[in-house]
Amino acid sequence: MLVTGIEILEKAHKEGYAVGAFNTSNLEITQAIVEAAEETRSPVIIQVSEGGLKYAGIEAISAIVRTLAEKATVPIALHLDHGTDFNTIMKCLRNGWTSVMIDASKFPLEENIQRTRKIVEIAHSMGVSVEAEIGKIGGTEDHITVDEREASMTDPEEALRFAKETGVDYLAIAIGTAHGPYKGEPKLDFERLKRIKELLNMPLVLHGASGVPEEAIKKAVSLGINKINIDTDVRQAFTARLRRLLEEDKEVYDPRKILGPCKEAMKEVIKQKMILFGSSLKA
Ligand SMILES: O=C(COP(=O)(O)O)N(O)CCCOP(=O)(O)O
Numbered sequence: 001m002l003v004t005g006i007e008i009l010e011k012a013h014k015e016g017y018a019v020g021a022f023n024t025s026n027l028e029i030t031q032a033i034v035e036a037a038e039e040t041r042s043p044v045i046i047q048v049s050e051g052g053l054k055y056a057g058i059e060a061i062s063a064i065v066r067t068l069a070e071k072a073t074v075p076i077a078l079h080l081d082h083g084t085d086f087n088t089i090m091k092c093l094r095n096g097w098t099s100v101m102i103d104a105s106k107f108p109l110e111e112n113i114q115r116t117r118k119i120v121e122i123a124h125s126m127g128v129s130v131e132a133e134i135g136k137i138g139g140t141e142d143h144i145t146v147d148e149r150e151a152s153m154t155d156p157e158e159a160l161r162f163a164k165e166t167g168v169d170y171l172a173i174a175i176g177t178a179h180g181p182y183k184g185e186p187k188l189d190f191e192r193l194k195r196i197k198e199l200l201n202m203p204l205v206l207h208g209a210s211g212v213p214e215e216a217i218k219k220a221v222s223l224g225i226n227k228i229n230i231d232t233d234v235r236q237a238f239t240a241r242l243r244r245l246l247e248e249d250k251e252v253y254d255p256r257k258i259l260g261p262c263k264e265a266m267k268e269v270i271k272q273k274m275i276l277f278g279s280s281l282k283a
């Protein structure tokens with residue numbers, strides 16, 4: 001069933017587990033996410049970035065996700081990931097999305113607060129939950145120094161002020177992760193996470209979680225992370241299966257016989273994540 005993000009994440013926050021937020025941009029990824037959630041009895045957040053909207057078209061991807069989510073027997077939220085453009089966020093709200101992220105983290109704190117508060121007021125008036133970001137979660141390809149990455153991390157006291165002044169429902173924080181494939185092992189600042197959770201006592205979001213060792217994920221969940229964003233690991237599962245399939249079968253030409261096995265490969269990765277995050281059997 002299609003529900004709001006806060007309905008899923010408030011429960012996760014109270015009971016101390018995390019829910020996977022998996023990116024989609026087509027039918028097969030969406031099917032993999034929904035089937036994985038049904039098979040593990042897990043709530044799940046299906047999210048689309050602005051790049052995903054451009055690729056799929058907002059009406060088409062909204063229809064695919066909403067149709068599958070409404071038929072599902074587990075709670076599913078439809079979430080805009082890293083929303084930066086006001087009109088895009090409004091379009092999602094008009095297309096029945098149940099959660100949106102306003103990512104104004106590139107702006108100074110005051111402007112991030114002001115931009116976030118505006119979206120919170122509009123989305124809440126429509127019964128839609130809001131995620132925002134404080135601190136900067138870059139990409140692994142960003143060439144920044146250790147000091148710069150340290151400086152980009154979320155300041156706990158600023159996060160408390162941000163949460164109070166915006167009314168945001170869940171907060172994406174920077175504690176050492178980055179988007180995309182890691183070159184080395186990411187080092188998460190668990191002390192910072194612990195402090196932020198103690199101060200804010202609300203659902204917290206971890207972006208850039210693909211490639212983070214399982215022990216680090218478990219520790220982050222134990223310290224208060226409740227939404228975990230995964231895209232790269234699913235993309236790589238798809239692509240690895242595709243390469244192997246085309247290598248093994250030079251004659252195949254039916255997309256269904258290609259995308260079907262790739263869907264299964266993505267589903268298996270997603271199921272493992274749901275079990276790791278502690279959301280299985282929570283639906
Ligand atoms: O935090 C994550 C995923 O992190 P990951 O790369 O570690 O999976 N996300 O918000 C996914 C961002 C996807 O954006 P785009 O469609 O523009 O490539």
Ligand SMILES: [Zn+2]
Nearest residue numbers: 179207208229
């Ligand atoms: Zn992200």
